[in-house]
Amino acid sequence: MRGQETEPVPDVVVSRLPLYLRTLTFLAEEGAEIVSSAKLAGRLGLSPAQIRKDLSHFGEFGKQGSGYQVAYLRQKLQEILHLTRTWDVALVGAGDLGHALAHYGGFIDRGFRISLVFDNNPQKIGREVGGLTVLSTELMKAELRRRQIRVAIIAVPAAAAQKVADELVDAGVSAILNYAPITLNVPAGVNVQYMDPVVHLQHMTYYLEPPAQ
């Protein structure tokens, strides 16, 4: 799909595709077979024009006036985002957050599977988390290379996160989801996304009137 354009698709457009996919999945579960760009837009808080423009980067997905076929568009988005396979994911950090992620039910049917869990705490190494045995971070580089893991989640304290990121990159990981509240320095070609609850809370307090203290 990406070969249709010489210009790369803007990252902000790419960032919206998973939201489209998530909404189409909900619509499919609700039994919808066709969805108008207006309805899709309403569910996403975007304009119909924005959705049509975003999707136009990747081809023609709907006839004017007849809406999108939910199953077809969903399949195409999965192809564009490389989700027709399951990605093995390394999870670094087996604390509370690591446990929550290892037990998170939302990965497997959306293209991901936590396949390895690492920690540097001798009390955690060897224990089972979400059906996986926690491995020492000393084994991380070799294991990630052996299994060609490209995707990792950092769920360690802020003070340890940069060192973990360096090791992940060194082992060939090029997509990192970071839960630690710091900005990571990574080389060009490595993608980092941040899970920062405060950014979302601050977005919402804009709309709140502060009560009297």
Place this chain on the structure above:
Amino acid sequence: MRGQETEPVPDVVVSRLPLYLRTLTFLAEEGAEIVSSAKLAGRLGLSPAQIRKDLSHFGEFGKQGSGYQVAYLRQKLQEILHLTRTWDVALVGAGDLGHALAHYGGFIDRGFRISLVFDNNPQKIGREVGGLTVLSTELMKAELRRRQIRVAIIAVPAAAAQKVADELVDAGVSAILNYAPITLNVPAGVNVQYMDPVVHLQHMTYYLEPPAQ
């Protein structure tokens, strides 16, 4: 600040303000006093023009060619986002994720404090999490109203999340950060933000070439 315009600021602009604030905080910690829109843009992966346009909704924050004063712009963003006070936050769910959130160090100096923790599991009620005693969700409505809590985090399983959201809204909460992997139905005027790790992973796999399986 918001009174300067009759048109509401687009939500997509509001959504970027916490990212500006976070980056300015990093810059301040690095000792920067002035930052150019080009440098700020580089750190954020946006264009300088976008940043100037976003900020222009709220007033004049930099002289042409001289950059932004980091401390001043930071202060102004905190005012715009209503962060010059600390918001009490109710956390619903005292499982692994709830524990991780209760111990998360990134809230307090960014405008939020988890003040109440609820769970419906008798084995969790009365136990201490992050210095707070877990309360029964049966007390939730009364406690939230009494303390005028407006902001809540849902960290319960997907099957329980809608019921919790209904109760939060009924108790006067109008900003919900939802970690459960479902879309919540809430009335107009209630804001929901989603913490969905898969959306971020899918964004990154767009850029990955699938290895041979």
